[in-house]
Amino acid sequence: MRNRALQEFLDAARIAYSARARDPNSVSLLEQVFATLESPAPQSQSDSGRLPVCKYLTDIANPSVSDEPDLRQVMTTFFSIEPTLRWRRRQGDCSGASEGFAENHANAMIVGPGGLEPREGVWLGVSLLGPNVQYPNHRHPPQETYLVMNTGDFRQGRNEWVHVAKGETFYNPHNIPHAMRSNDLPLLVFWVLKE
């Protein structure tokens, strides 16, 4: 059986993602991911903990930040599981990152390797950037869809930055180089990946 708080978060994420995805590739990815997640995998008992950048979660947790019901439900259920997450810094290449990146970002896996529900093939996690932080260019074999909980800029390859508003999604095909950056506010973004 899956932990109830985790199930409620996944239900909320499914509703918000499904309602908001526009790219047909995103729609297909999300259908496959959430269909897979209908079958729980064993939960992990691993330790939890925040990093200093997580101080920004206090602002993000303000209900006024999420004035749309589906987003508010994502945030409410996220903050129920957040104390059980292990926030980590990115491992590996950080080329293209802004100065101070290491201290001003954190990632947490919710479902996937090292997450609350460790499993292969399907990942769902979250990234937090402090204000005016650029996440490094990176790429990975799985395709990915972000759900942006406030606003940020996203880029693929050498393309122009794309401004993505709160509640919008952004799709990255398999292996495409991509980056993101926050503006004057912290950025919280969920990501779903599938190989």
Ligand SMILES: [Fe+2]
């Ligand atoms: Fe990515």
